[in-house]
Structure formats: structure tokens, C-alpha cells
Amino acid sequence: MYRALRICSNRGAYEALPEPPRPIDLARARGRLERQGIAVVDARVMLIAALEVEVTISQNGRLLFKTRDPAAAERVLDQLRGLLELDGPPVESPNARPPAPSRTAKGGNQSGG
Amino acid sequence: MARGVMLMSGGIDSPVALHYLLRQGHEVVGVHMDNRPFTDDSPLAKVVDHLAMLRERYAQPIPLYVLPHGPTQIALMRNTDRHVGCVLCRRFMWRSAERIAEREGASFLATGEALGQVASQTLSNMRNATASVRLPIVRPLIGFDKQEIEAVAKSIGTYEISTRPGLCCQAVPDRPATRTHLVQILQEEERVDVERIIDDCVRQATIL
Numbered sequence: 264m265y266r267a268l269r270i271c272s273n274r275g276a277y278e279a280l281p282e283p284p285r286p287i288d289l290a291r292a293r294g295r296l297e298r299q300g301i302a303v304v305d306a307r308v309m310l311i312a313a314l315e316v317e318v319t320i321s322q323n324g325r326l327l328f329k330t331r332d333p334a335a336a337e338r339v340l341d342q343l344r345g346l347l348e349l350d351g352p353p354v355e356s357p358n359a360r361p362p363a364p365s366r367t368a369k370g371g372n373q374s375g376g
Numbered sequence: 377m378a379r380g381v382m383l384m385s386g387g388i389d390s391p392v393a394l395h396y397l398l399r400q401g402h403e404v405v406g407v408h409m410d411n412r413p414f415t416d417d418s419p420l421a422k423v424v425d426h427l428a429m430l431r432e433r434y435a436q437p438i439p440l441y442v443l444p445h446g447p448t449q450i451a452l453m454r455n456t457d458r459h460v461g462c463v464l465c466r467r468f469m470w471r472s473a474e475r476i477a478e479r480e481g482a483s484f485l486a487t488g489e490a491l492g493q494v495a496s497q498t499l500s501n502m503r504n505a506t507a508s509v510r511l512p513i514v515r516p517l518i519g520f521d522k523q524e525i526e527a528v529a530k531s532i533g534t535y536e537i538s539t540r541p542g543l544c545c546q547a548v549p550d551r552p553a554t555r556t557h558l559v560q561i562l563q564e565e566e567r568v569d570v571e572r573i574i575d576d577c578v579r580q581a582t583i584l
Contacts, residue, residue, distance in 0.1 A: 271543070275542040304450065306449070306450050308453055311414075317416075
């Protein structure tokens with residue numbers, strides 16, 4: 264369930280996160296958007312869709328609306344709720360994309376996390 | 377004095393680094409890697425305003441090359457390990473800047489990097505990022521801390537521009553690698569057509 268929009272730390276966009284966390288099947292989302300004639304850039308781990316404002320749709324469910332107008336962000340969120348069934352039941356993702364390709368060992372020196 | 381190419385991001389650091397180079401009398405050409413659609417148009421607007429301010433202050437023309445970096449990011453995100461994405465991204469920025477330096481007859485590259493400010497600015501990451509180019513890299517702010525840089529930015533009038541609302545790079549991975557190995561980076565780069573990507577990027581440069 265996407266409850267609220269909040270402004271990003273650099274005040275350049277609004278974001279919405281699903282509570283509880285709910286990933287988005289990006290392949291399916293891309294198909295649904297394109298069937299509506301919406302241009303989509305597919306960067307494998309995220310989609311960038313050209314709606315009323317540009318939206319970044321991340322695998323983890325995060326939506327980022329590139330606008331400083333909260334009303335515009337809210338309108339696009341509402342549009343995506345319908346298009347992508349954002350508030351539907353949790354979906355098992357048989358079409359979920361594989362993790363990032365890697366030929367490297369996942370050792371302790373890989374990540375700053 | 378020498379002629380160099382400075383990478384300009386729109387952030388707080390790069391105009392301060394440029395200020396020091398100009399103050400020493402160097403001729404500088406700016407390069408902005410336009411990261412749309414992974415950001416918005418605010419970084420470019422900030423760079424334009426930074427340069428307007430510094431052109432006036434130093435009475436130098438400071439040409440600005442704007443290069444499309446979004447297609448490069450898409451190729452990297454589709455084909456390479458996300459953990460090392462920041463290092464790969466910077467290698468392409470450096471290569472593109474070096475091409476502009478060749479075109480402009482510049483003898484050095486410059487950046488506003490300061491050691492350890494963000495995850496991608498570790499020694500190993502900087503070394504592996506710049507191993508992609510031959511020209512010397514000048515980092516006027518390498519030993520500065522954030523407070524020092526901000527103080528200078530305020531004194532030269534660029535701080536308010538840098539801190540206007542904007543969108544961070546959305547291509548940054550959740551957990552970027554802080555220590556990378558060059559062998560690993562080179563293996564990842566084999567997954568993309570490096571020369572074609574750089575050629576396409578530089579060919580689409582616009583000069584402001």
C-alpha cells in the first residue's frame with residue numbers, strides 16, 4: 264500500500280514507498296505501460312516512464328516523481344495505482360529479473376554497506 | 377599556465393575547484409556529463425549558473441561541453457555488476473573528458489573530488505576510475521573537508537546555486553563498492569562496447 268508521498272532530501276522530487284515493502288515486477292510493469300502508449304526506458308533494475316511527470320519505478324517498489332509539485336506527483340501516483348495494480352495483493356514474481364550480472368566474488372571488499 | 381578540462385557536476389565542490397584553477401591563472405574548459413533521465417535538468421542549470429558567475433569573476437570565457445551520459449548509464453546498468461557502477465560510470469566520464477581535452481588542446485583533467493566524501497571517492501576507486509585515461513588528473517580539493525569547501529563556496533557565491541533543489545543521481549546503487557580491483561573493473565567493462573559508447577557520447581556533445 265502506497266500511503267503518502269514525501270519530498271526527497273534534495274527537494275527535487277517526491278517519492279512513494281510501499282508499506283509493507285512490495286517489489287514490482289518490472290517486466291510486467293513495462294508491458295502494461297507500453298500497452299498504454301507510455302514511453303519507457305528500461306534500465307533493467309529500474310524503469311523510467313514518461314507520464315505527466317517522469318517517474319522512476321524501482322524493483323523494490325520505490326516510485327520517484329520528478330516534479331516539485333506534490334499535486335502532480337499525487338495524480339501520477341493515482342494513475343500508476345490503476346495501471347500497475349500497486350495496491351493489489353502481494354504478487355509472486357515468476358518473471359522477476361535476475362540479479363545484476365557478476366563474475367566477481369561477493370567478498371567483504373565489494374560493498375560499503 | 378596550462379589549459380585543462382574540468383568536470384562540472386552542479387554540486388558544491390566542482391565550482392570551488394574551478395575557482396582555485398582560475399585563480400592560479402589556468403585556462404579551463406568545462407565538461408558536464410548530462411545524466412538525464414537518471415536526474416532532472418537541475419544539475420545542468422546549476423553548472424550554467426556556476427560558470428556564469430566564475431566567467432564574470434575571472435573574465436574568462438570558460439566554454440562548457442555538455443555530453444549525454446544517460447545512454448552510457450543505461451548500457452552499464454543493463455550489462456554490468458551494479459556494485460561497481462560508480463567506478464564504471466566515472467571511467468566513462470573521464471574518457472569522455474579526455475576526448476574533449478584532445479579536441480581542446482588541454483594538458484590536464486580536473487575534478488572537485490575530495491578524499492572520502494562519498495562512497496565512490498575512496499583511493500582505490502579513484503585510482504581505478506582514472507586508470508582509464510592518460511592525462512594527469514588535478515584535484516584541487518583533495519585534502520579539504522566539507523566545511524572548508526562550503527566556506528569557500530559561500531565566499532565566491534556558488535553555494536546558493538549548488539544547494540538549490542535538485543535530484544540526486546538515480547543510477548547510484550544501494551550499496552556501491554568502496555574498494556574495487558582493476559581486474560574486476562576491466563572484466564565488467566568487457567560486457568559493453570566501450571569505444572562505441574564513448575564515440576556516441578562525444579559525437580553528441582553540445583557547447584554552451
